[in-house]
Amino acid sequence: MHKAEVRDRIIHAAIESFSQAGFDRTKMDDIARRIGLSKGTLYLYFKSKEDLFIAISEHYINQLREPLDAEAPTREDLVADAEQFYETFRKIGRPGDDRVIFEMLVESTRNPRLKKAMHEHRLRVHGVIVSYLQRQVERGFFRSDIDIDSLAWAFMSAWVGLTIYKLCGVSEPTVKKAWASMMRAAYAGMG
Template identity: 30%
Template sequence: MDLQKHHKATFDNISAEKRERIIRAATMEFAMRGFENANINNIAKKADVSVGSLYKYFDNKQDMFLTIIHYSIASMEELLNNLAQSDEDILLKVDKIIRTIQKSSKENDLLVKLYNVMTSENNPRFASQFAYEMESMTARIYRVAIEQGKKAGDVREDIDSAFAAYLLDNIFMNLQFSYACDYYKERFKIYTGGDILNRDDFVVEQCLKFIKSALKK
């Protein structure tokens, strides 16, 4: 993932600690207020830097936002690429993805909230770019995993790989939101019980049973 696509080279030259402060402050602002209402002054204040400094690193608010989006993508990219290249049974891959979702959504809830804001942002200027940058990697990796499962005899041949990948991603995306976003947390509890957020193994087990019934011969 080429993060330099949306930020200036000067952003790479500052300390890792300062870079993390800016990324976290921007993530918080965009996650809480959305792109249109996010304020550069608020980001500078939260990051304890000057507004002028931010413009040394980013040309505009859009470039800052896209850098944060790329940062969130990169946090999952390595895991998914490793899974795509492994010969493990598809259910083992799904198990690892769900457990990673559970852990990362709780630890990095702001990134998930940002993703939620981004997917519901009423901004046609960015919609196609967001969708492509966020979804093309996972679409490819899940499709490849399903194709590998077919070749290994683990996955039914009568399933369309691309459509199955889409359905899998919808399960994963909803789980992300259910562990991080207030509305989805409450929805999760209403459907499955008030203690569901503390029953990670149960969630994995039930998801695997459901997915196995759909994919396995």
């Protein structure tokens, strides 16, 4: 079990490094020193820098979060929920997570292995949102002629975009309000 613990510490140090410097500018030495280990030790746990990064990515990708399960009792609550959505999401991840996920996004545009994994993850998330919207249609909260599939992609995109904006320095409240307004408008238009 000790080994698993060290592995874990490496992963967290790596997340920090990758978050701060990005994949290419992160040095194995830097990761090692963050936890008082030597460079060589990292290679006992991960075959290469890329492997370490992929391990982290898979760690995230496998955490499928489903914050959309609860049913809002009324249509108004539904809107309120959607607005809360951002807050909910934000609280789940450790600080810094967004940044690594961004790195994963960047890397995935070049690394086929990562690209595939992230695409599958995206499809799973999409599925969750689709079935959520489906339920609301069935409950009569949304019109039945909406394009659920496309809207799910749109919501996901907006989420990704806002996350990136935040990384680029757009303030948290701005981002949160943007999400809420969008949700309010869209839900109104869908109802």
